[in-house]
Amino acid sequence: MKTNTVKGTNDWLPAEMKLRDYIQNTILETYLKNGFNHISTPVIEDAENLDKSEGGENLNLIFKVLKRGDKLEEAVKDIREGGDEKELSDMGLRYDLTLPLTRFFANNRDKLVMPAKCIQIDRVYRAERPQKGRMREFIQCDIDILGSKSPCCETELISVTAEALLNLGFRDFRIRINDRRILRAVLEGLGFAADTLDSVCISFDKLDKIGAEGVAAELTEKGFPEKAVEGLKNLLAGELPGLSKVREVLADTEDIDRLESIIASAKELADGRYDIVFDLSLVRGQGYYTGTVFEIESPKFRGAIGGGGRYDNLIGKFIGESVPAVGFSIGFERLFSILYETGYTIPTARKQVALIFKEQDFAAAAKKARELRGEYDVSLFEFPKKLGKFLDRLTERGYYGFTVYGESEEIKLLS
Amino acid sequence: MKTNTVKGTNDWLPAEMKLRDYIQNTILETYLKNGFNHISTPVIEDAENLDKSEGGENLNLIFKVLKRGDKLEEAVKDIREGGDEKELSDMGLRYDLTLPLTRFFANNRDKLVMPAKCIQIDRVYRAERPQKGRMREFIQCDIDILGSKSPCCETELISVTAEALLNLGFRDFRIRINDRRILRAVLEGLGFAADTLDSVCISFDKLDKIGAEGVAAELTEKGFPEKAVEGLKNLLAGELPGLSKVREVLADTEDIDRLESIIASAKELADGRYDIVFDLSLVRGQGYYTGTVFEIESPKFRGAIGGGGRYDNLIGKFIGESVPAVGFSIGFERLFSILYETGYTIPTARKQVALIFKEQDFAAAAKKARELRGEYDVSLFEFPKKLGKFLDRLTERGYYGFTVYGESEEIKLLS
Secondary structure (H helix, E strand, C coil): CCCCCCCCCCCECHHHHHHHHHHHHHHHHHHHHCCCEECECCCEEEHHHHHCCCCHHHHHHCCEEECCHHHHHHHHHHHHCCCCHHHHEEEEECCCCHHHHHHHHHHHHHHCCCCEEEEEEEEEECCCCCECCECCEEEEEEEEEECCCCHHHHHHHHHHHHHHHHHCCCCCCEEEEEEHHHHHHHHHHCCCCHHHHHHHHHHHCCHHHHHHHHHHHHHHHCCCCHHHHHHHHHHHHCCCCCHHHHHHHCCCCHHHHHHHHHHHHHHHHHCCCCEEEECCCCCCCCCCCCCEEEEEEECCEEEEEEEEEECCCHHHHHHCCCCCEEEEEEEHHHHHHHHHHCCCCCCCCCCEEEEEECHHHHHHHHHHHHHHCCCCEEEEEECCCCHHHHHHHHHHCCCCEEEECCCCCCCEECC | CCCCCCCCCCCECHHHHHHHHHHHHHHHHHHHHCCCEECECCCEEEHHHHHCCCCHHHHHHCCEEECCHHHHHHHHHHHHCCCCHHHHEEEEECCCCHHHHHHHHHHHHHHCCCCEEEEEEEEEECCCCCECCECCEEEEEEEEEECCCCHHHHHHHHHHHHHHHHHCCCCCCEEEEEEHHHHHHHHHHCCCCHHHHHHHHHHHCCHHHHHHHHHHHHHHHCCCCHHHHHHHHHHHHCCCCCHHHHHHHCCCCHHHHHHHHHHHHHHHHHCCCCEEEECCCCCCCCCCCCCEEEEEEECCEEEEEEEEEECCCHHHHHHCCCCCEEEEEEEHHHHHHHHHHCCCCCCCCCCEEEEEECHHHHHHHHHHHHHHCCCCEEEEEECCCCHHHHHHHHHHCCCCEEEECCCCCCCEECC
16 A cells, blocks of 8 residues: 555544635635625546636646546547647646636626625645655635626735634735736837737746846847847846836826825735735736736745735636626635644644543543533543553643543643 | 546535535534544555455445556557456455455554544445445445444444434434354254355345345245244244244353343443344344344334444455454434435534625725625625526525625624
């Protein structure tokens, strides 16, 4: 037997699960209190739906499910006759929660209040090369608002997500925010052609990693006009321009007004507990974002803790009717590892106590345990061969205390 | 786009998820209070592990995951050269939580307290022909005790599982219990050969569905000795024999003593709230059970709500060292549909209220919503085009009330 989990997946031990459950419950409760609704979709989705979902690089990372029975036999026969291996699979494991949400919306919109405010906390799968902090099975925590273009949606998502982090004891984080339409307008103003902006953004997105010089070099290599690249380098040379400076150079300021109003009301709701800053360099990878994009980061930890944005065209592509949408996703696994590694104490944790009994006392001991469960989580254990070793083991596993049935009422502390 | 979920899977709507979350949390909390530990394993397992897991018919129902990259190319090349289609897959979706638990135990036993008391509440997958109450993706709620042969384990699992059901408001259920070794001894006593008992049990297991005559006919057809079949028919003709009657006909009564002590202490812990009855006809399908088997049923609903048993040899087959084990599984989906269809009211449910605002008031309204969240789950909605229709929709979706920001402080009831 292979005792390890399959590559890129994890077994979670009791102490880890306690924290994972606590984080998930805290996030879910925060979202529910804020009037969002918990929904759930299957892990398996139709292969074609996944393929058409604009998931960018993630489309290459889909775990595919083999056909079964006659359909598999047919596909294998086809392959033997020179057919395509794509025929082997008709379903796949979802690589995110946005495509399933889109399908869910199309399937159930008449049963929802509009705009629909949805919570999803669930597993997703990507066949990535596993490395620290990047797994093949992991949990995402998403909230989305479907069916409204209002800038209030962005503000609300930011505020509610931030509240979940505050409830988990996170402090000193900040939310970077941008609008892709503003970034594109700035880049066009510098002389990049409108139909090349996706490629420019891909390079621009690497600013964090390779710096302004690196971005400029890459754009030159890609053959962009020297003047435009030079202009961008100058723009990035100093501090990135703020919204008011961007306003000066753009003809159309509607998107700027919108972003400014989001930032203003998000700051009002933040009430100084966290910061919201405009950041012209924020791009985010997904192909489907159409406007606002945002990311949460903490000065204490590298990389983003969460992120999201507006994707007004994605649902329409699937259901043939325009439905604006915006979402914010918390990187659950990142949150978990930060909290676990820093020795986070769960404020609501109940203490675990062992009640040790001899076989003939079992039923009486079990009744005694019921009384103790008002205050403690109580595990029943038969009197072990080596009590000392057994108690050591309980101590290592975080048990708070023990008592031997029939010996004393008192709970003896372990430490 | 295909808007339906893939065959045999479900989207779960907000009202359904509220109940599903409540059931899961109630079961999990009950199990945690009883000193069991929540663990989690991946949905994907190694294909060979699954194949060797004695899952009986379930092995034919495994969803297999296609290999990726070079390995897939190699497998496809092999197939074109006449190779086996089994090469196409290296992993599969788990069909139950017992095989993953076995692997988990082998992988982590040095990090657990022994005997290990584990909780798993998670999704499993079976490529069955979907029908009412039988899905391809569904949730199981299991508790298992690994590493002890004591009859106290059986009693504890019965008592703790029953407590979860009581906490969910279930009443009038009863637990049927048997020991496969007793059943086998009785059958041997009737003249069935020891090495044919698996086949006899498969027919015997159908007693509920086809009756004593049907079982006898099937056994005759299978070619079993006439005298033995006749003896079994007579045994089943009247009421099934109780433990004391079985004791009279068996030479070795050790297993009977053990079962009697389990029933006695389980009854003591039940305290009249539910019943535990010996039932010689209880078999249960899984190949891996070695001794005690049990099932929960309610007179109000056909079929079992949960079941389990002792599987002392399964872990040993995987890790080459004997580790006795026993488990009890609640059929979550069955529980959910019973409670949902009977209009179960969640005792701890918070009321959901809509706070309707005009765009310019958003930040102030969001602050007002915070105050209301002490008592209610509050959803923010922008003032809709047609307020009347919108309020109707809120009512249909189970909202308790609404208030319009700036108009009045009062929450107006919807109904």
